[in-house]
Amino acid sequence: MSASPENAPRPQTPATAIPALPMADAAPAVPFIEIEALRAEQFIPAAKEALGAMIAEQGRDKLTRPIFNWAGRNSLFPLHWGLACCAIEFAAAFGARWDAERFGVVPRSSPRQCDLMIVNGTVTWKVAHKLVTLYEQMPEPKWVIAMGNCATGGGPFRTAYSVVPGVDKLVPVDLYIAGCPPRPEAMLDGILKLEQLIRERKE
Ligand code: SF4
Numbered sequence: 309m310s311a312s313p314e315n316a317p318r319p320q321t322p323a324t325a326i327p328a329l330p331m332a333d334a335a336p337a338v339p340f341i342e343i344e345a346l347r348a349e350q351f352i353p354a355a356k357e358a359l360g361a362m363i364a365e366q367g368r369d370k371l372t373r374p375i376f377n378w379a380g381r382n383s384l385f386p387l388h389w390g391l392a393c394c395a396i397e398f399a400a401a402f403g404a405r406w407d408a409e410r411f412g413v414v415p416r417s418s419p420r421q422c423d424l425m426i427v428n429g430t431v432t433w434k435v436a437h438k439l440v441t442l443y444e445q446m447p448e449p450k451w452v453i454a455m456g457n458c459a460t461g462g463g464p465f466r467t468a469y470s471v472v473p474g475v476d477k478l479v480p481v482d483l484y485i486a487g488c489p490p491r492p493e494a495m496l497d498g499i500l501k502l503e504q505l506i507r508e509r510k511e
Pocket of ligand 1: 392393394395428429430456457458459463464487488489490
């Protein structure tokens with residue numbers, strides 16, 4: 309009986325040797341003396357330079373920081389917005405009669421250029437998230453004045469389902485101005501009191 313082509317033994321393929329991977333060259337040991345020389349030549353001068361720059365910067369900051377703080381607290385930029393009738397008094401304070409800008413108080417329309425939020429009217433739950441968004445968009449350091457009875461505690465509408473009973477439920481308030489509405493003189497007085505508060509807090 310002859311073997312069928314299927315059953316015929318297959319020719320053995322010669323085993324091929326897997327070429328050995330070249331071994332990574334072992335890093336030559338750096339003599340200790342060279343490390344010391346490198347340290348003395350490069351690391352120590354660089355560290356000295358960085359330390360000197362840091363001390364100079366801290367010194368500059370110590371000298372200039374009080375000047376920046378003084379300039380900042382004497383030029384508060386309130387957000388240019390209005391919520392209700394108190395906003396009319398807010399607007400009047402910037403007119404020719406009271407001229408709030410002589411205190412360096414300049415309303416800005418972008419919250420990113422403001423450091424003071426004057427909440428001047430009734431805050432409803434509908435507008436609450438927008439108020440918080442505007443506050444979050446203001447850069448630090450920032451302050452909040454609750455102007456009038458509505459912003460302070462809901463005012464005549466504090467029992468209404470739609471009114472926030474005080475804006476301190478939403479954002480941290482630094483100063484309250486009483487009145488319904490407070491007159492522009494009261495708003496200016498509030499701003500001067502806030503400047504005093506900032507000075508006392510050393511912010
Ligand atoms: S406190 Fe009085 S004036 Fe001011 S928003 Fe409320 S109701 Fe209007």
